[in-house]
Amino acid sequence: MAPIILLCSLLYQLCDGQPGPPDPPGRIAVVGAGIGGSAVTYFLHQQFGPQVQIDVYEAERVGGRLATLTVNSQQYESGSPSIHSLNLHMQDFVKLLGLKHRKEVAGKSAIFNGEHLVLEETDWYLLNLFRLWWHYGISFLRLQMWVEEVMEKFMRIYNYQAHKYAFSTIEGLLRSLGGDHFVNMTRRSVAESLQGIGVSQRFIDDVISAVMKASYGQPVSIPALVGAMSLAGAQGNMWAVEGGNKLVCSGLLKLTKANVIHARVTAVSLHNSEKKPLYEVQYERDGTLGSDYYDVVIIAAPLQKTGLPISFLNFQPTLPDYAGSYHRVVTSIVHGYLNSSYFGFTDPKLFPFACILSTDSPDAIFHSLESLCPVNVSVGFRRKPPQEAGVWRVLSSRPLDRKELKTLFKSYYSVQVIEWQAFPNYSTHSSSKSLPPIILHDRLYYLSAAEWAASSVEMIAVAAKNVALLAFNRWFELTEKIDQQDLMHKLKTEL
Template sequence: MFVIYYSYLQAGYGLGPLQLDRWVTGFLKKFERVYELQKDGRAFSTPRRLLAALDVRFGQMLDETLEERMRRDGFGERLIQELASGMVRVNYGQGLDVGAFVGAVALCGSQGPLWAVEGGNQLLASKILESSGATLREATVRRIASAGTRYKLYADVKGSTEALVEDYDLVLLALPLRDAEDLQLSGFACENLAAELARPYQRIYATFYDTQPNPKALHCSEPVPGVILSTTGDGFNSIGLHNGTRKGDSKHIWKVFSPAPLTDEQSKRLFPSGPKCETFGWWAYPKYSKVDRQPKDTPFCLDGAGLYYCNAIEETASAMEMSVLGAKNCVLLASNRLKGTAHNIDAAAASSRL
């Protein structure tokens, strides 16, 4: 299968796919150092310092576009404009002017094998919560106020007319702040802290079908490929075939990613055999294009005390794995400060190159 796959790609891109495979493998090898650092209790005060500890060039990749980086590394123009562009669109709904680091994360999806959790990936979060023994309280936090050495949280509880107000020693924010109005942060040294953290996010829609796509509309022969990438404004970013989430489930579902809800006309053109099953829209990840990118290095600890921001990691790239690493870094940062092991903070350095 590997030989057939690369033989097919070689016909269109020469040795470019093998070069890309080595490039991605090198990137992942450097990136995976983070697991050893975190296993040793190392923590970092900012996302840039975390990346610099993995490889000296990772920080540079935040300040250049993927297109610039790939040209500099000798990739062919067709591979960049077609294969790389398509991978960025399916993973981030954006173009080649995203940062080189987030672009490299997008290209990691070209390597296999990729995993999925039987029963659905949402089980990852629910099982971790269950095994941790933590108490889950469902409420919508509206405001966080600095109260001396503690933090006062104001929240709305579903079904209650009274606001919930409680004090905490540490607060970890694990949410993307898209708008300054999403959450009030008061009593901190930075008067406009929420506004400083807010950044534009990319809206993505996922539409699901249980019928076959129209090969003519996609300009391909039957059977339709399991993955279809787009590089221009076709109304969709990608179309992919997905298996059921349980072993032995023979049901196949087609998923379409698009920057806007598909119209009935678009839907009938792509899938004429039947109606769509469901459409979900959400603010999926930050906008990483050159015009939207902000030269920030938001600290994981926002006030130098006990208010931590897990999503600071999204300034570098956004993915389930990045969210987990950002959250663990915040926990290690807080733990090292409480234990007095400051030597484990910002202590690692790297001298290797990608």
């Protein structure tokens, strides 16, 4: 009987002049092929189906900040080196693509204040806890509980997204996870938040400042939510993809059969077709100008980024300029012999650390110094001891000059330098300013707005699925799936 009832219903709609559901979009453009652009392409393909053509524009390289470079015929991560274990979308991508987790190579860390090491990790967990307690009291326990509470609330988003719920603003998404407290965490510094729960100033100056510098190259005045994401990673449970994290991006684009266009998008123009918006994406490729038309456009690249911006034409009212800039971080991949005596170890054989973080000192040469393993770790692989030439990743605020390189390394064979407009410059973003919008126009979306709440692979992957769900729900007018209040209670009731 069910097919007969369905047929009668359709005939009734036709006779009554009622329109059926809208057709899916014919073409979608995604600007940017980093983890945000690649992930949103996959989620759009998942939502709208394979019949929708998706064009992905990328001016530089697929993978964005998930990048590698070659030293002595081996590849090393030059961008985001690791992914948090709680990033469920990335875990799913790895399984979906048949990729593997890279074999973990253990290594100890230390914190350097420009003169001496203020904290050293050992091989013994209980000894590490004792040292933290001896130096900082119970500050580290208060920090751990704070981070765990934030991450527990953040994990709610995966449940919401599994039930196809989406949010039209970053504030709305955050409020659904942790109420006004989560929104306020984008307006209050990590230092203020930690002081408010009783974390000592010394712990903030020694440990928190070092983690913030290593993660974002910025001081403890950055927003609390940004800091919490970074501190969650600093507590361990990190992993990487065998062969390079960028394989996730290229794999997702290949899986969805997306059309990757290696071109720089210069403008997005609004046109109207049968009272529906149509967007013209204008681009430049190899000195030649081109354009194409789309029903939906997703911007998965920073609009605030300095350089060559995207112009938005024919929009009434005109789209606002988005204040703020991106913070420069310099990555130097050095193949050479570490100068362990700079850190107080005259005999390099006694230097036990794979990673050194620097506190926020005005005289600091670097933010972090890390011994790198290749993206393909073979069985029996070991880190190069300091008395041998190894590959080191140095993060700093500017390129290291010859004197600074000679301070950190006894000698070196090669130095490869990459300058990133890596993260939002949170220190110049006023706490009174609202977060950038997700919806720029009816079917024009800004995925990278999420970075101003927290810049991490986890946040961008979550934002990618939110934008895909939002675009789908708005296209088919599924308003009951957008900006719903009290979702925790709602989902418990449904179950």
